[in-house]
Amino acid sequence: MPVKVGIPRALLYYYYYPLWRTFFEELGAEVVLSSPSTKGVLTEGLKYAVDEVCLPVKLTFGHVLDLAGKVDLIFLPRLISVKKAEYICPKFLGLPDMIRRLAGIPPLIDVNIDRYKSNNDICLAVKEVGRLFTHNHFKIWLAYRRSLKVHRRYFRLLELGLMPAEALAVLKDRVKNEPLPEPEKITVAxxxxxxNIHDPYVSMNIIGRLRTLGANVITAECLPEKTAGSYASRLPKKLFWTLGQRMMGAALYYLERPDLSGMIHVAAFGCGPDSMTGELIERRARTMGMPFLSLTLDEHTGEAGVITRLEAFLDMVSWKMAGTVGAIKSSS
Ligand code: SF4
Known part of the structure; x- marks a missing residue:
């Protein structure tokens, strides 16, 4: 019987799931993903998470609880730094400690991921996790090489404009002709x-709704990391967290794109980094006369309100494109 490793469908699952899955499967484990986010998953998370943490962390509690009883181990790395000379939000660092106190959950694989000093430091984490499954160092190394290959392909698909769920479907089905998004009239970043944005429950399917309303949607993941990094470096002071930098760099890049029709910033209630990047992006968008909408999500956000605001925003974008309004300002 293969060891069952559970992966919560939360947080950096949206970046690293293909890599993690390939690595564990190459080592002979069976990977079990938690169920898609639902009200029930979030409600479970809310019961056990402390009030002060942000919505995505509360949801992660629910995903871990969803895996309890289904797997032998849960992969919940202690993410300190995923890129040289940069840190990731400290909530990721403390997550395994917060989760461990939950009763009835399987042991955690909570290896430290810390690339702050060198990108090569990941090798220590790879060895540590690999040794749980085999003592064959070559097999561990090969599993890592293969998982990196899948990870690179996944990001190439994202850069083609596919959303994570679509890119995962391409990887899973080994589709040869990768579907490209149709060019649409309105392009919204x-x-x-x-x-937050790729979890259909948390975001209330914002991407699907924008597409249904006729918009082409681009996100920070559609841009190579290097490009986002180079645009983020134009700020007078470097932003602290890796994901914040990527979002900020993407926003600055997209604001210069002549085909961009509008920008929406989605923040999670209780997120300090989001309030900072949101403010910076909004100021820049307004200076450039770009239609801008700011949405803050929490467990109480009403779906009807979000839909109404999206529809109103797209109406204004269309009017602007048709030249009926000069400068549009939309935010809350
Ligand atoms: S960056 Fe914000 S949303 Fe993400 S884990 Fe940290 S506080 Fe939560």
């Missing part, structure tokens, strides 16, 4: 943490 949706800027937010991947675990």
């Amino acid at each position: 949706l800027i937010g943490h991947p675990y």
Whole structure:
């Protein structure tokens, strides 16, 4: 019987799931993903998470609880830094400690991921996790090489304009002809943490709704990391967190794109980094006369309100494109 490793469908799942899954499967484990986010998953998370944490962290509690009883181990790395000379939000660092106190959950694989000093420091984490499954160092190394290959392909698909769920479907089905998004009349940049905008429950399917309303949606993940980094470096002071930098760099890049029709910033209630990047992006968008909408999500956000605001925003974008309004300002 293969060891069952559970992966919560939350936080950096949206970036690293193909890599993690391939790595564990190459080592002979069976990977079990938590169920898609629902009201029930979030409600469970809310019961056990402290009030002060942000919505995505509360939801992660629910995803871990969803895996309890289904797996032998849960992969919940302690993410300190995923890129040289940069840190990730400290909530990621403390997450395994917050989760461990939950009763009835399987042991955690909470290896430290810390690339602050060197990108090569990941090798220590790879070895540590690999040794849980085999003592064959070559097998561990090969599993890592293969998982990196899948990870690179996944990001190439995202850069083609596919959303994570679409890119995962391409990887899973080994589709040869990768579907490209249709060019649409309105292009909207949706800027937010991947675990907020790509989780259809948390975001109330904002991407699907924008597409249904006739918009082409681009996100920070559609842009190569290097490009986002180079635009983010134009700020007088470097932003502290890796994901915030990526979002900020993408926003600055997209604001210069002549085909961009509007920008939406999605923030999670209780997120300090979001309030900072949201403010910076909004100021820049307004200076450039770009239609801008700011949405803050929490467990009480009403779906009807979000839909109404999206529809109103797209109406204004269309009017602007048709030249019926000069400068549009829309935000809350
Ligand atoms: S960056 Fe914000 S939303 Fe993400 S984990 Fe940290 S506080 Fe939560």
